[in-house]
Amino acid sequence: MDRRPDKEIIDDQIKHYLTRVAGHLYGANPQAVEGTLEEIRQHLYTSSEELVHNGICADQAVQRAIQRFGSSNKIGASLARQLPLYGFPIGVYRALWACHCAMYAGYVLGVLQMIGWNVCAAVIIVISMCIAAVIVRAPQRFKAQSKSSASLSGRIARIVRELQREHIETTVNLSGTRRRLYLFNLTAMSIVSIHEHAYGFLGVSTAVIVAFVLIRRTASRLGANVSA
Amino acid sequence: MKDQHELKKGSTQTLILAVLGDAPSHGYAIAREIERRSASALKMGEGALYPALRALENDGFISSAWELQLSGPARKVYTLTEKGQGELARQKSAWQKFSEAVNSVIGGAPRGQTT
Numbered sequence: 001m002d003r004r005p006d007k008e009i010i011d012d013q014i015k016h017y018l019t020r021v022a023g024h025l026y027g028a029n030p031q032a033v034e035g036t037l038e039e040i041r042q043h044l045y046t047s048s049e050e051l052v053h054n055g056i057c058a059d060q061a062v063q064r065a066i067q068r069f070g071s072s073n074k075i076g077a078s079l080a081r082q083l084p085l086y087g088f089p090i091g092v093y094r095a096l097w098a099c100h101c102a103m104y105a106g107y108v109l110g111v112l113q114m115i116g117w118n119v120c121a122a123v124i125i126v127i128s129m130c131i132a133a134v135i136v137r138a139p140q141r142f143k144a145q146s147k148s149s150a151s152l153s154g155r156i157a158r159i160v161r162e163l164q165r166e167h168i169e170t171t172v173n174l175s176g177t178r179r180r181l182y183l184f185n186l187t188a189m190s191i192v193s194i195h196e197h198a199y200g201f202l203g204v205s206t207a208v209i210v211a212f213v214l215i216r217r218t219a220s221r222l223g224a225n226v227s228a
Numbered sequence: 229m230k231d232q233h234e235l236k237k238g239s240t241q242t243l244i245l246a247v248l249g250d251a252p253s254h255g256y257a258i259a260r261e262i263e264r265r266s267a268s269a270l271k272m273g274e275g276a277l278y279p280a281l282r283a284l285e286n287d288g289f290i291s292s293a294w295e296l297q298l299s300g301p302a303r304k305v306y307t308l309t310e311k312g313q314g315e316l317a318r319q320k321s322a323w324q325k326f327s328e329a330v331n332s333v334i335g336g337a338p339r340g341q342t343t
Contacts, residue, residue, distance in 0.1 A: 035294075035304065036278060036282070038301075038304075039254075039255050039278065039303075039304050040275070040278060042255075042256065042301065042303065043255050043256045043259070043274065046256050047256065047274075068273070068274055069273060069274045069275040070273030070274065070275035070276060071273075071275075074273070074275070075273070075275035075276070075278070075279070078276070078279035079278060079279050079282065081279070082279045082282035082283050082286060083282060
């Protein structure tokens with residue numbers, strides 16, 4: 001029995017499956033990603049080979065092995081939560097944080113320009129204080145930290161981490177037409193802002209564009225398959 | 229009603245620790261060993277094993293190393309750490325208490341009878 005075609009069939013389907021899993025892991029530590037994908041590849045290959053030995057044809061064997069392994073979306077998302085935090089350089093993270101702060105400042109300034117100080121100043125101050133508390137993780141500064149505040153702080157940190165991961169993943173995976181529309185929209189917003197002298201919103205769109213370029217350039221340098 | 233053999237959330241990690249408690253092993257072998265020990269009664273997506281392994285590694289309960297094989301490519305082999313042994317003992321005891329509690333309710337004393 002010629003095993004070569006079987007091997008090719010199995011390899012090909014496993015490769016497709018791994019590409020789908022890898023789609024969820026952009027931004028994660030590249031070495032950790034590579035190691036995990038290799039482990040999954042070996043697992044699926046051994047599983048498929050066992051089924052082939054039991055008399056199932058290669059095509060069905062690999063499909064059954066993949067089915068037994070589970071949905072690529074589910075596995076990819078679970079792995080993304082567990083793999084070491086992004087391989088993005090710390091400098092890029094700081095720059096992204098600066099962009100987010102600039103976006104927030106831009107929104108505040110834009111809203112103030114539109115509505116005026118009297119109406120929303122109090123609301124903005126409260127929101128700012130909440131955000132600042134989250135950023136500096138104020139609850140952790142208390143020595144006698146209660147269980148509930150520790151759990152809340154941990155939950156917030158997880159949410160922030162998940163949001164950052166999703167933001168990077170979405171930006172890296174943005175396809176051709178959607179990417180052009182997204183940039184067109186931002187450019188249009190900038191032009192309108194300049195025309196209306198709404199410099200706050202101009203700041204927002206500029207910060208969004210800077211963050212967008214920064215993420216894609218970094219992902220590209222790290223070897224991620226950035227969508228054209 | 230959900231499949232009664234579906235694994236309780238979080239129990240995958242306990243099963244992995246139990247398997248690694250006997251001997252170091254790699255991902256595929258862990259999955260097969262769980263299947264063998266449960267006589268195929270426990271159904272889980274084998275892929276769920278890897279995020280669980282990463283989580284256990286992040287918590288310091290297991291460690292891993294790529295080991296060369298006599299035939300085929302190197303495999304990542306997982307070993308239970310000292311911290312993991314303690315966790316396994318804790319989880320075994322918690323599971324025992326839980327199953328005893330469920331058993332006593334399911335096969336419990338008839339209504340009105342106090343024990």
